Amino acid sequence: MRSADKDRLHDGGARLILAALALLAIPALAGEPPPPSHQKYPAPIQLYVMNCWGCHKPGGEGIPGTVPRLRDTVGDFLHVPGGREYLIEVPGVAGSALSNAEVAEVLNWMLMTFSKNQIPPGFQPYTEAEVAKYRPRELNNVQTVRAELVSKLAAQGIKLPPQ
Amino acid sequence: MDGLVERLTRSVAQRTSRRSFLVRLGQIAMGGAVLPLLPIDRVTSKAGAQTMQEGHSSGGASGDDTTCDYWRYCAFDGFLCTCCGGSITECPAGTVASPTAWVGTCKHPGEAKEYIVAYRDCCGKAQCNRCMCDNNQGEMPIYRTQLNNDTVWCFGSKEMAYHCTTAVILGEKA
Numbered sequence: 254m255r256s257a258d259k260d261r262l263h264d265g266g267a268r269l270i271l272a273a274l275a276l277l278a279i280p281a282l283a284g285e286p287p288p289p290s291h292q293k294y295p296a297p298i299q300l301y302v303m304n305c306w307g308c309h310k311p312g313g314e315g316i317p318g319t320v321p322r323l324r325d326t327v328g329d330f331l332h333v334p335g336g337r338e339y340l341i342e343v344p345g346v347a348g349s350a351l352s353n354a355e356v357a358e359v360l361n362w363m364l365m366t367f368s369k370n371q372i373p374p375g376f377q378p379y380t381e382a383e384v385a386k387y388r389p390r391e392l393n394n395v396q397t398v399r400a401e402l403v404s405k406l407a408a409q410g411i412k413l414p415p416q
Numbered sequence: 417m418d419g420l421v422e423r424l425t426r427s428v429a430q431r432t433s434r435r436s437f438l439v440r441l442g443q444i445a446m447g448g449a450v451l452p453l454l455p456i457d458r459v460t461s462k463a464g465a466q467t468m469q470e471g472h473s474s475g476g477a478s479g480d481d482t483t484c485d486y487w488r489y490c491a492f493d494g495f496l497c498t499c500c501g502g503s504i505t506e507c508p509a510g511t512v513a514s515p516t517a518w519v520g521t522c523k524h525p526g527e528a529k530e531y532i533v534a535y536r537d538c539c540g541k542a543q544c545n546r547c548m549c550d551n552n553q554g555e556m557p558i559y560r561t562q563l564n565n566d567t568v569w570c571f572g573s574k575e576m577a578y579h580c581t582t583a584v585i586l587g588e589k590a
Contacts, residue, residue, distance in 0.1 A: 319516075
């Protein structure tokens, strides 16, 4: 919890003058300006923006050492046994506020958008039923499971960036 | 004559401070700033505001982004960067924007629309302590970290010291 507000009143002529000049500089104090026009996102993008974007970043680039990268990476997991389920079981997905259908939708969108080149041939999109099946197996040891998958991928000659 | 001038100067110096001149000047300047604001036609000026760009929103009773009831702060918890030397979209000097942000939606009062808003903390300096704002619409408990705003969202940043929070519109909710 952050501490309470402690607005302090400053006295002194110099500050008053600065404040007054600052007021003069504001053009109108003109009521509520409408928000700038923004695009509406199609459903899967909106799911990503509202649930994943804050940490995985706009382009799925992640934060090295803190948040896993999705771009040019996430599709690699589909090449090894356990990898497909892993993408449902990771805490950020399994513990998200999304429905199973929404998880399937946003996972498919992420794979196609960020990692199309890594998706193996014959890839079948995730379904709601598949998410429902694997989601309860949320991982408590995500780092260990990831490390195992990464070493299986390395054995196939697929090298993932750290984290 | 010299003595008279000296006595007069000394008495003025004893009765007034150097600041009093600045105060007087400030009052004059303040009056000049406030007077033109008094009778204002908000309907016409609203039309002019249509062209305003993101990050240049200005005040008025219903749209002052330095107050907690500004619509974009509906899920805000922290100090408003607009009171801390930054703006609603930019961190104050000496702080860095966290690479992570938590995302919520807020309804615009003038339109029947909801907008997606990213609350991004500015990190790297002790807390600002001005304009504390604790709304929390749609916030989830701490064990749902992704949707909790009590957490300091500086993680991923080199600096974990929290200073203030910005509120950037990401888009319109479909």
